[in-house]
């Protein structure tokens with residue numbers, strides 16, 4: 001007799017076989033089998049796999065699910081919009097969710113940052129930001145295209161975004177599309193956040209910007225927290241100092257808050273911690289909680305206005321079929337409602353501080369070299385990529401999903417949904433401590 005559980009096992013094996021035969025997994029060695037973690041559903045900050053295992057998701061899906069899984073309000077907003085008007089091309093007309101969302105974003109930001117272009121991913125947002133920065137200088141009569149950035153920065157997978165980074169994972173076989181000056185971190189990842197590192201970092205950027213009046217950069221482009229680069233926290237005053245340097249040299253400041261925005265950093269936007277106003281702000285991930293792809297490029301008014309001088313269109317020559325997709329905008333509006341009502345920004349700061357304090361003790365273990373973070377992005381840096389891999393595997397076996405960051409993969413990132421509660425925070429610390437004991441033993 002075939003039982004229900006036999007049928008389930010067979011269908012999971014079929015799904016795995018299908019996956020192994022046909023699915024090309026992103027950023028994955030061909031020797032790895034991602035179908036081993038076959039997720040079926042989620043609720044809140046928990047997910048379940050096809051084998052019936054339950055996990056606390058310390059990775060927020062793709063570092064995006066700030067409202068957690070199956071949030072009824074976001075799900076209902078998506079369904080409602082799908083049944084009404086799934087989308088209309090914003091180059092031919094408009095729809096209400098896009099305008100409402102652009103207005104909503106302006107309401108969270110200083111008055112000058114009031115114009116938003118929507119795209120579908122952080123990488124696209126970055127490409128658009130580069131085109132906008134270079135376009136602006138053309139329109140105001142001083143063309144320039146050089147970009148200054150962190151060598152360890154990560155801005156996406158498109159050619160332009162990967163070209164800016166020196167991370168080996170985004171090396172590409174093409175000629176560089178832009179002149180770029182990449183700033184190496186002058187201190188270790190663990191030292192970067194210390195106040196003593198501030199002058200060293202600013203000095204490195206000042207040198208990279210240079211003082212040649214014929215070679216002023218189009219923009220300085222940074223993440224407020226080097227996420228993929230190793231979970232690196234920058235010292236207090238860094239963004240303020242960078243803003244001042246950009247102003248002194250007459251270049252633009254572009255902030256990539258794809259990861260940090262919408263509460264992840266313990267502020268609505270990480271740049272607001274230092275009251276810094278970028279010229280261009282790129283956000284994504286948390287914007288829709290990852291329910292539907294969407295990214296936003298928000299610019300200062302004068303930059304938007306300069307595009308009236310574009311000689312071919314008199315506007316921005318950029319867009320995608322699904323730019324500002326109505327369902328994505330509806331998902332974002334619902335996500336922001338949840339974020340505001342459930343005080344997720346304050347919650348991220350609270351549980352991030354709690355986790356860092358609880359986990360600080362791990363630095364006593366031989367395997368852990370540093371514990372740091374910003375908001376609800378907590379990093380446990382281990383001795384090596386192998387140690388981190390072992391820790392991740394043990395944590396997963398104990399019901400906690402985490403991910404490695406950094407070029408050597410030795411930083412373990414804990415970035416759960418911002419709806420985390422005391423029980424979830426306790427689970428994370430307990431499972432991490434036990435997993436570390438497993439590998440130390």
Ligand SMILES: Cc1ncc(COP(=O)(O)O)c(C=O)c1O
Nearest residue numbers: 121122123154155156227258259
């Ligand atoms: C800081 C930052 N910028 C850009 C990106 C690229 O975004 P996407 O993967 O949506 O293209 C990421 C993705 O992890 C990111 O962390």
